[in-house]
């Protein structure tokens with residue numbers, strides 16, 4: 274909670290101004306019954322028209338001032354609340370950006386999205402409402418009680434009968450509410466997850482005709498959300514009737530004994546009217562409590578969820594600003610007895626891997642699916658750290674290098690091509706913002722996609738991503754490669770990134786990379802591609818079972834030979 278509310282600090286002045294204005298409004302509201310009592314007792318009952326005018330004008334003047342305060346309060350409240358939520362959302366986003374891969378995997382993506390959207394919204398609403406009405410309701414209730422004491426303490430005493438019951442009751446409800454709303458937010462995470470998967474996999478859903486299945490899956494999670502929200506709201510619904518019952522009983526007692534006092538001449542009618550007026554205000558404000566406690570419990574649950582992310586200090590990477598970082602010298606890349614388990618798993622995905630690739634060499638990494646090829650690549654830019662062993666670049670342990678410099682050296686093309694919403698030009702330049710247009714063209718030419726782009730009606734301005742042109746798998750792959758090439762990387766990592774390219778395009782691509790100085794680590798299933806590499810590393814269940822050039826492995830590794838022969842002419846020729 275504290276972590277989240279520390280983001281209010283920069284807006285304490287607008288918030289304080291809003292609170293002062295709200296207090297002014299409240300004071301005016303609370304003095305109104307007092308003035309009305311004066312008008313009745315000293316004006317109407319005493320038949321004094323001057324007093325009626327005098328206090329009447331004060332009443333109108335104060336009402337106008339309260340109205341103006343309300344307007345200005347709204348301005349400051351929304352300024353403070355919007356700025357607070359803007360900062361909070363940005364802080365959450367930067368925190369998530371700084372997560373190491375291991376930390377990132379601890380949270381489901383949908384849970385992070387809900388935190389950045391719904392949870393921030395809940396807290397922002399409560400903050401805004403606190404400055405406008407939430408704080409005002411309890412203060413107005415207490416203020417009304419105090420004013421009732423000022424008018425007639427005996428009558429006011431009856432209004433206090435229910436106070437201990439109310440306080441205890443509200444305490445229990447808030448405790449229960451926070452717990453129930455935390456569950457509601459978790460349910461919302463699940464709804465978001467199912468929705469996200471469904472929309473991302475819409476083609477599969479259609480192709481497999483799984484609309485009904487998906488519909489049921491969505492109905493189930495949406496149903497759980499509804500059930501748990503209703504459970505929480507049902508508890509909240511108790512607040513109003515209980516509070517009203519207690520307050521009305523107190524009011525009845527005050528009226529009953531107040532009327533006796535008026536009849537006996539121990540109190541004035543105006544006093545009784547004023548106390549009843551204050552009691553009604555108390556009741557009115559108490560009825561706001563249901564809404565306030567509902568919102569507060571929700572916001573508290575949301576704040577706790579956001580704090581879970583904000584307080585993380587382990588598994589954080591320093592902010593990477595690759596544009597300004599000078600890459601280091603590459604030299605050779607050396608893996609020395611590297612083993613690796615994914616966090617919270619026992620399975621050794623990489624087992625005692627050792628090999629060396631010299632500067633400018635191309636290493637092809639082969640192996641059956643699940644043998645650890647992608648994992649090995651992920652260790653080089655330090656997405657994960659080896660469980661044991663070390664990786665060296667130019668004889669320097671990569672753990673001792675500044676992360677920014679290490680990553681500035683790398684051009685990374687993942688297994689699944691990913692493009693961002695925007696133009697083709699923006700997507701390629703995403704790799705290096707400072708790149709000029711001719712550099713974008715050059716990188717695209719090397720990636721064998723320039724001509725294809727030129728043939729699009731809008732060429733480099735063609736929109737891709739959501740609602741943009743849907744590019745083919747191979748075109749997406751080539752754009753991803755162009756995005757990596759534009760970085761002029763010293764280490765180029767291609768994770769099976771040429772799988773969708775036809776034979777001709779692929780060989781043109783490798784030829785275009787011939788004059789590159791980069792050291793390349795290329796995961797491939799194709800012997801044809803591996804043949805062009807300086808070295809081939811063959812993995813089996815996380816272990817190196819062969820390492821060397823194609824010709825060498827054809828003679829020394831039975832497994833490699835089998836793979837080559839299974840790919841027949843294409844592999845061998």
Ligand SMILES: Nc1ncnc2c1ncn2[C@@H]1O[C@H](COP(=O)(O)OP(=O)(O)OP(=O)(O)O)[C@@H](O)[C@H]1O
Nearest residue numbers: 378615618622640641642643644645646647648649
């Ligand atoms: N985030 C993860 N958490 C736990 N285990 C993982 C994770 N990612 C991969 N693995 C496991 O690590 C092993 C190696 O996976 P990896 O993706 O490196 O294989 P690969 O050789 O690249 O496979 P493919 O050719 O199918 O892409 C697999 O058994 C996989 O189940």
